[in-house]
Amino acid sequence: MDTTQRTDQQRSADRRRRELLEAADRVVLRDGPHASMNAIAAEAGITKPILYRHFGDKGGLYAALAMRHTDALLDSLRAALDAPADRRERVEATLDTYLSAIEARPQVYRFLMHPAEGGHPGDPGFDVGRHSAPLLRRMGEELATVIGERLDLGPGSERLARVWGHGIVGMMHAAGDWWLGERPCTRAELVRSLADLLWGRLAAAGDRVGGPGF
Amino acid sequence: MDTTQRTDQQRSADRRRRELLEAADRVVLRDGPHASMNAIAAEAGITKPILYRHFGDKGGLYAALAMRHTDALLDSLRAALDAPADRRERVEATLDTYLSAIEARPQVYRFLMHPAEGGHPGDPGFDVGRHSAPLLRRMGEELATVIGERLDLGPGSERLARVWGHGIVGMMHAAGDWWLGERPCTRAELVRSLADLLWGRLAAAGDRVGGPGF
DNA sequence: AAACTAATGTTACCGCTAGTAACAAGCATG
DNA sequence: CATGCTTGTTACTAGCGGTAACATTAGTTT
Numbered sequence: 001m002d003t004t005q006r007t008d009q010q011r012s013a014d015r016r017r018r019e020l021l022e023a024a025d026r027v028v029l030r031d032g033p034h035a036s037m038n039a040i041a042a043e044a045g046i047t048k049p050i051l052y053r054h055f056g057d058k059g060g061l062y063a064a065l066a067m068r069h070t071d072a073l074l075d076s077l078r079a080a081l082d083a084p085a086d087r088r089e090r091v092e093a094t095l096d097t098y099l100s101a102i103e104a105r106p107q108v109y110r111f112l113m114h115p116a117e118g119g120h121p122g123d124p125g126f127d128v129g130r131h132s133a134p135l136l137r138r139m140g141e142e143l144a145t146v147i148g149e150r151l152d153l154g155p156g157s158e159r160l161a162r163v164w165g166h167g168i169v170g171m172m173h174a175a176g177d178w179w180l181g182e183r184p185c186t187r188a189e190l191v192r193s194l195a196d197l198l199w200g201r202l203a204a205a206g207d208r209v210g211g212p213g214f
Numbered sequence: 215m216d217t218t219q220r221t222d223q224q225r226s227a228d229r230r231r232r233e234l235l236e237a238a239d240r241v242v243l244r245d246g247p248h249a250s251m252n253a254i255a256a257e258a259g260i261t262k263p264i265l266y267r268h269f270g271d272k273g274g275l276y277a278a279l280a281m282r283h284t285d286a287l288l289d290s291l292r293a294a295l296d297a298p299a300d301r302r303e304r305v306e307a308t309l310d311t312y313l314s315a316i317e318a319r320p321q322v323y324r325f326l327m328h329p330a331e332g333g334h335p336g337d338p339g340f341d342v343g344r345h346s347a348p349l350l351r352r353m354g355e356e357l358a359t360v361i362g363e364r365l366d367l368g369p370g371s372e373r374l375a376r377v378w379g380h381g382i383v384g385m386m387h388a389a390g391d392w393w394l395g396e397r398p399c400t401r402a403e404l405v406r407s408l409a410d411l412l413w414g415r416l417a418a419a420g421d422r423v424g425g426p427g428f
Numbered sequence: 429a430a431a432c433t434a435a436t437g438t439t440a441c442c443g444c445t446a447g448t449a450a451c452a453a454g455c456a457t458g
Numbered sequence: 459c460a461t462g463c464t465t466g467t468t469a470c471t472a473g474c475g476g477t478a479a480c481a482t483t484a485g486t487t488t
Contacts, residue, residue: 012464013464016465036444036445036446037445037446037447038444038445038446046465046466046467047466047467047468048446048447048448049447049448049449049465049466049467049468050465050466050467052446052447052448053464053465057446057447058446058447081428087417087428088417090428091428136388136391137392140388140392146428147428149422149428150421150422150428151416151419151420151421151422151428152419152420152421152422152423153415153419156403156407159398159399159403159407160407160410160415162392162398163389163393163399163404163407163408163411164407164411164416166388166389166391166392166393167385167386167388167389167407167408167411168385168411168416169388170384170385170386170387170388170389170391171381171382171384171385171388172381172384173384173388174350174354174380174381174383174384174385174387174388175377175380175381175384177350177380177384178351178354178376178380179377179380184373184376185373185377189370189373190377193370193373193374193377193378193381194377194381196374197377197378197381197382197412198411198414198416198417199414199416199417200412200413200414200415200417200418201367201374201414202365202378202382202412202413202414203301203302203412203413203414204414205365205366205367206365206366207364207365207366208363208364208365208366209366214295214301214304214305214360214361214363214364214365226435227435230436250473250474250475251474251475251476252473252474252475260436260437260438261437261438261439262475262476262477263436263437263438263439263476263477263478264436264437264438266475266476266477267435267436271475271476272475272476
């Protein structure tokens with residue numbers, strides 16, 4: 001009885017929480033990461049204190065919101081990373097999956113990459129800088145795991161895998177951010193160029209005539 | 215007469231501006247990127263409106279502050295990039311210069327990378343997302359220029375250079391950010407691992423026994 | 429010397445934000 | 459009926475970025 005009752009309550013609370021998150025999602029996607037708690041509460045048809053009871057503070061709400069999107073994106077990336085194809089094809093598929101995602105929903109992307117908000121003086125949770133971009137960290141760790149599991153890197157392989165995981169994710173992110181802002185080429189060209197970089201074309205390239213070479 | 219008078223005034227204004235920037239620097243380095251305009255004004259021994267007369271709004275002050283540090287870091291990077299050595303050595307020197315800089319002054323680094331502040335409703339300048347990390351963009355463009363000038367990349371070389379510039383900078387940044395937070399290895403190891411990645415070791419690595427390989 | 433100009437500085441305010449305390453209503457269980 | 463517990467409200471605080479209006483001081487012109 002006691003347990004079933006608790007689960008009932010918890011179910012109700014979880015459902016409510018999901019509704020609130022969906023409302024918050026709508027507002028954040030409409031107004032950008034600066035959406036105020038008041039606006040989110042209004043969208044959900046309630047008032048602020050309820051949001052605070054559910055999520056603690058703005059950081060909590062944003063973390064929960066980011067978690068949903070991050071999980072979804074990570075699932076897509078894992079699928080591309082696990083496809084049955086050779087290494088280069090899989091790397092390109094993963095890059096393309098990421099770039100497609102940020103291209104399709106740039107507002108979600110901006111929110112995930114710049115959740116650094118708040119700025120309130122008292123600090124009941126939500127330390128900016130630590131929560132700046134958990135998506136990047138999670139992707140980096142994920143990729144590091146995959147690399148470490150599947151590649152034989154000799155001595156120091158664990159360190160190499162982790163460095164490469166975070167490094168490759170950062171490369172993908174920065175190039176994607178720049179590309180999304182300037183659109184200097186097609187997505188396929190970007191994917192090919194990045195894969196070429198990872199495939200050692202930087203080291204293999206010849207010097208330009210008259211210079212010492214980069 | 216008229217001109218000398220104007221220059222005198224401008225000199226005085228520039229000197230004042232520099233003083234204010236130094237005060238702002240002290241506060242931001244002490245309190246983090248959330249430093250308030252009031253706190254900065256107090257540190258400078260004045261009150262808010264003067265700051266606003268000099269810098270327009272908070273975004274202007276932060277942009278001016280970021281420009282100083284960004285210029286300084288870019289100068290160091292250019293020096294490493296121009297050193298007389300072979301390509302690999304120069305890449306490693308550049309990586310190490312960047313990592314040394316963020317290691318030596320992590321607060322400056324955090325400020326430069328997360329200047330996304332404000333969140334005020336009326337938007338007299340300072341669009342978050344566009345000003346999120348101009349340092350990364352500038353470094354990316356700088357590196358792209360160097361790559362394009364010195365490397366012979368065949369057809370599509372301009373696009374390749376720019377993609378690689380931003381990609382490599384992003385790799386350096388993300389790996390550095392992760393490394394700064396977790397300190398999983400020495401700086402030299404990180405530099406070597408990243409250079410190895412850029413030198414194609416990802417493509418060259420063998421599959422681990424029993425798996426299809428990344 | 430007197431008056432005008434211009435920059436520098438102040439106080440006091442606006443509207444907004446995140447976050448909270450205090451109180452009211454529905455609804456289960458003793 | 460009374461006791462809790464969750465859901466909801468209104469009304470508030472403290473602090474933020476930003477601005478208007480008013481002093482004050484200095485240099486230039488007449």
